[in-house]
Amino acid sequence: MRNSFLQITKGIFVFTLLVGMISACQSDGKKSSKTEEEKLVESASQPIDQQMMEDFNKSKLIFYSLPSPLETAMLIKRSGARYDEEILNPISNVTKYNTNLKMALNLGIYSADLSYTSLFDQTQSTIQYMACAKKMAEGLSIIDAIDETTIKKLEDNMNNRDAVMEIISETFMNSNAYLKENDRPTISVMVLVGGWVEGLYLASSLTNGSMENNKRLVDRIIYQKLSLITVMNLLESHSNNEDIQYLHGKMSELKSIFEQVKIVNTSKVESETDATNKVTTIKADSETHMSEEVFNNLLKKVKEIRSEFVS
Amino acid sequence: MKHRLNSRLSGILMFFAFLLTFSTCLNAQCLSFAKKIGKPKLENFVHDGNYNATILGAGETAELYKTFFANQKYRIALSKIESLPNIHFRLIDEDNNILFDNKNHGFVDVWDFQVESTQMLVIKLKVLDDYNDSNGDNKGCISVLFGIEKEKKKKRN
Numbered sequence: 001m002r003n004s005f006l007q008i009t010k011g012i013f014v015f016t017l018l019v020g021m022i023s024a025c026q027s028d029g030k031k032s033s034k035t036e037e038e039k040l041v042e043s044a045s046q047p048i049d050q051q052m053m054e055d056f057n058k059s060k061l062i063f064y065s066l067p068s069p070l071e072t073a074m075l076i077k078r079s080g081a082r083y084d085e086e087i088l089n090p091i092s093n094v095t096k097y098n099t100n101l102k103m104a105l106n107l108g109i110y111s112a113d114l115s116y117t118s119l120f121d122q123t124q125s126t127i128q129y130m131a132c133a134k135k136m137a138e139g140l141s142i143i144d145a146i147d148e149t150t151i152k153k154l155e156d157n158m159n160n161r162d163a164v165m166e167i168i169s170e171t172f173m174n175s176n177a178y179l180k181e182n183d184r185p186t187i188s189v190m191v192l193v194g195g196w197v198e199g200l201y202l203a204s205s206l207t208n209g210s211m212e213n214n215k216r217l218v219d220r221i222i223y224q225k226l227s228l229i230t231v232m233n234l235l236e237s238h239s240n241n242e243d244i245q246y247l248h249g250k251m252s253e254l255k256s257i258f259e260q261v262k263i264v265n266t267s268k269v270e271s272e273t274d275a276t277n278k279v280t281t282i283k284a285d286s287e288t289h290m291s292e293e294v295f296n297n298l299l300k301k302v303k304e305i306r307s308e309f310v311s
Numbered sequence: 312m313k314h315r316l317n318s319r320l321s322g323i324l325m326f327f328a329f330l331l332t333f334s335t336c337l338n339a340q341c342l343s344f345a346k347k348i349g350k351p352k353l354e355n356f357v358h359d360g361n362y363n364a365t366i367l368g369a370g371e372t373a374e375l376y377k378t379f380f381a382n383q384k385y386r387i388a389l390s391k392i393e394s395l396p397n398i399h400f401r402l403i404d405e406d407n408n409i410l411f412d413n414k415n416h417g418f419v420d421v422w423d424f425q426v427e428s429t430q431m432l433v434i435k436l437k438v439l440d441d442y443n444d445s446n447g448d449n450k451g452c453i454s455v456l457f458g459i460e461k462e463k464k465k466k467r468n
Contacts, residue, residue: 061365061373063455067380068360071459075380078462162461165357170346172360177342180362223429226378230431233376269430271402271410279423280402280411282379286428 064234066192067227069108070169072199073115079216081206083120088113089198089310094132096311100140101243104187105309107136107175108194115168116202123158130154130171137175140187145174186241189234193247194309196231200224201306204299211295221298222288225258250305257298262289341366344392345454352388352421356458364454369396370440375455376433379426384460389420389436392451396439403433 067075089109097103114129134146150171157163179188203221211218232255235248269284290298345364363375379385389398397418402411410432413419418439426432438453 061367061371063363063373063375065361065363065375065377065457067378070357071359071380071383074357074459074462075383078382162357165461169358169360173345173358173362174342176360176362177345177364181342220380223378223380226429226431230376230378265428265430269404269406269408269410273411275416277423278416278419278421279384279425282402282404282410282424282426282430282432284426284428284430286430 062237064230064237066196066230066234067199068169068172069112069115069195069199070165070172072112072196072203073119075220076116076199076203076206076217077119079220080214081203081217083116083122084206085122085125087202087205088116088125088129091128091132093310094135097136097139100187101190101246102309103136103139104190105194107133107140108191108196109198109310110136111168111172111191112195112198112202118161118164118168121161123164126164127151127154127158130168133171140179142175142178145178146171186238186244189238190243190247192234193231193251196227197302197306197309201302204302207299209296209299211290211292218290218295219288222261222263222290225261225263228255228258250308254298254301254305257294257301260291260294261298262287264288341452341454344390344452345456349388349390349454349456352390353386353456353458356384356386356460359457359459361457363456364452366450367395367438367453368450369438372435372437373453373455374433374435376431377457378429378431379424381426381429384423384425386421386423386458386460387434388456388458389453390456391438391453394449395451395453398436398438398453400434400436403435404430
């Protein structure tokens with residue numbers, strides 16, 4: 001009797017474990033509730049072919065792709081912004097972080113900083129910031145994402161920006177993948193949020209508080225309103241975690257300011273495909289508006305949140 | 312009795328360890344799949360570093376939300392394990408306008424996109440299920456990677 005009870009218990013345990021593991025493989029972006037984007041898609045009046053819509057209504061997997069630290073650094077560089085070492089999270093701060101939340105946020109933050117330094121060919125700083133990212137990754141027990149070989153590869157390619165970007169992108173993917181695939185998606189979300197906030201902080205600091213100095217950069221900041229929707233959805237899909245709830249609160253504060261920023265498509269979105277060169281151009285006119293007051297509030301809020309993250 | 316309980320417990324723990332290793336190995340294959348099969352398709356575009364890969368089967372779907380920034384050229388590279396049918400993907404805007412459909416281009420898996428004004432767009436993808444899948448449980452890694460065009464090098468005088 002006791003034997004069969006034990007066997008049943010064991011069976012249930014193993015079955016639960018198996019189901020848990022299989023779902024963990026695919027649960028990174030699972031739909032848990034209707035997101036703002038889903039509502040947008042569902043509320044659209046234009047019919048799309050029925051079969052495809054039915055398929056996607058059954059869809060179980062969603063990826064929320066935030067601009068990565070590398071993409072954000074590229075956007076900053078291409079807007080004509082300069083390099084300013086003073087605004088980075090000091091490397092001396094690296095010893096301060098000892099909770100999962102702080103280590104994850106600062107893995108994202110140091111990844112953004114090292115992307116920024118690399119795009120401006122600040123090779124020594126890139127190596128130092130990679131070492132900081134490595135320390136954070138080690139603290140989070142992310143195995144093999146950044147190791148001594150990575151640092152050595154960086155040192156060997158110091159004068160080759162393309163190779164340096166390649167190394168940075170690889171380490172970011174390694175950390176991201178390791179966390180997602182080892183059933184730690186919440187830590188992965190914290191890293192992404194840390195990196196995104198740092199990108200926003202760098203961009204907003206580089207405006208020097210003026211909307212006129214670099215209009216392209218201000219434009220990039222305005223459009224982060226769209227990425228913030230993705231950030232919120234990403235956080236909402238893991239909302240049962242306390243640290244995620246804290247981040248959701250912070251991002252909601254930012255959202256209430258971004259809600260006063262207007263982005264409007266003034267024409268229909270159309271596309272033009274060049275099949276020979278395999279490229280599609282999406283054409284749409286859009287207008288944006290942000291008042292001086294909202295801009296200042298946004299800068300202040302970003303600074304406040306970022307200070308909290310790096311403290 | 313105590314000995315038998317201990318041996319059962321260690322059996323369970325060993326099974327747990329096996330499952331954990333098995334599951335990690337399966338997943339790790341998706342990372343190495345994305346690196347070895349997906350990334351080279353980006354060619355001279357810089358991979359943005361985001362990892363979008365998972366295990367899907369025939370007929371299953373996924374969606375990816377991404378902000379495309381103006382004046383950047385993006386390359387999307389979809390990859391799947393050989394035994395899976397083709398992947399059908401569409402790029403749509405918030406009003407459900409289909410901006411690109413790879414069905415019209417022989418289910419091509421690599422395409423470039425550029426936007427004139429920054430837009431949040433959705434990539435909807437489906438592993439086709441019109442294949443003769445003998446056992447009906449064909450599943451495997453798929454990856455969706457994005458590359459960004461590098462800055463053109465300025466000529467030095």
